[in-house]
Amino acid sequence: MGDPDEELLSRVASGDPAAVRALVARKLPRLLSLAGRMLGDAGEAEDVAQEAFVRIWKQAPRWKPGAARFDTWLHRVALNLCYDRLRRRREVAYAEPPEVVDEGPGPDRGLFASDTGRRVAQALMALPDRQREAVVLCHYQDLGNIEAAAAMGLSVEAVESLLGRGRRALRAALIDLKEGRNDP
Amino acid sequence: MTPERFETLSEAYGGDVARWPAVEREAAAILMTADPIWAQTVLARAGDLDAALASYHAPGGTPGLADRIVATAPRPRARWVGWLAPAGMGVGLATACAAGVLLGAQLQAAAPATNASDADALMTAVSEDVGLYLDDDA
Incomplete structure (x- = not known):
């Protein structure tokens, strides 16, 4: 199957303003979804999206069709940007330990559909990074197992293992939601 | 499939x-047909978590974000830029040719004058010499 982004990318490379707008409309929501859930911070997700587009503009004229799907490449780029930020957070947290415990991803509080959404966000952020990455790619970004493995630089089996462990941890963290739903 | x-x-x-890997779906369907109640129980348990995950919506981005990103895209190269370079080279060559022609023309124009002056001087000298002889003869 051909790459659905290839034609649009070619038009972007030739400087077509309509193609630029179309690519932003197509990829910006996916980038915000990926980075928002990887970082748990809407503001940082926007920064990642903007940085990812700067890389797209540079890459478009050099893109070689057939080497990889553009969407997979873009996910890899965005994930690297997310990991840079997660690494910086850990360095800052190590250098300056917080005096109070953060109860959740504050900047996103108004964006959740419900308390369940907030609980899910907290549980997702509590996962090890690679498990969260696997869940976000396969569940939220709708990547197939082969594409997710390519984006993560892992084997399909390794991704499946991360997914299974991640989802089991999420189920354990959210078990009271299920029990609450079952209560009369 | 077990x-x-x-x-x-x-x-x-x-x-x-x-949403399972494509290569597994056919075997899964066979198992679901063979033991539908068990299969539905397993799928429903997983579906509960799917429903919870679906309640976490991604941020949509602040107003104007898409426009700000579009503004960072490289400006399209104007069409005239494409032929400006060769056209510029052509103009340069034409200018150089014209300059050469003009210079040549000036030199050409200057050359006869110089030759005329030389000829005049020669004729003057010759005529003076001839005059001398004529004077002597006279």
């Missing part, structure tokens, strides 16, 4: 078999 494999896949990919 029942254990079916459960492993449901734990990894969720309760919607359509």
Whole structure:
């Protein structure tokens, strides 16, 4: 199957303003979804999206069709940007330990559909990074197992293992939601 | 497909078999047909978590974000820029040719004058010499 982004990318490379707008409309929501859930911070997700587009503009004229799907490449780029930020957070947290415990991803509080959404966000952020990455790619970004493995630089089996462990941890963290739903 | 494999896949990919790896779906369908109640129980358990995950919506981005990103795209190269370079080279060559022609013309124009002056001087000298002889003869 051909790459659905290839034609649009070619038009972007030739400087077509309509193609630029179309690519932003197509990829910006996916980038915000990926980075928002990887970082748990809407503001940082926007920064990642903007940085990812700067890389797209540079890459478009050099893109070689057939080497990889553009969407997979873009996910890899965005994930690297997310990991840079997660690494910086850990360095800052190590250098300056917080005096109070953060109860959740504050900047996103108004964006959740419900308390369940907030609980899910907290549980997702509590996962090890690679498990969260696997869940976000396969569940939220709708990547197939082969594409997710390519984006993560892992084997399909390794991704499946991360997914299974991640989802089991999420189920354990959210078990009271299920029990609450079952209560009369 | 074994029942254990079916459960492993449901734990990894969720309760919607359509989202499982394509190569596994046919075997999963056979198992679901063979033991539908058990299969539905397994899928429903995974589906509960899918429903919870679906309640976490991604941020949509602040107003104007898309416009700000579009503004960072490289400006399209104007069409005239494409032929400006060769045209510029052409103009340069034409200018150089014209300058050469003009210079040549000036030199050409200057040359006869110089030759005329030389000729005049020669004729003057000759005529003076001839005059001398004529004077002597006279």
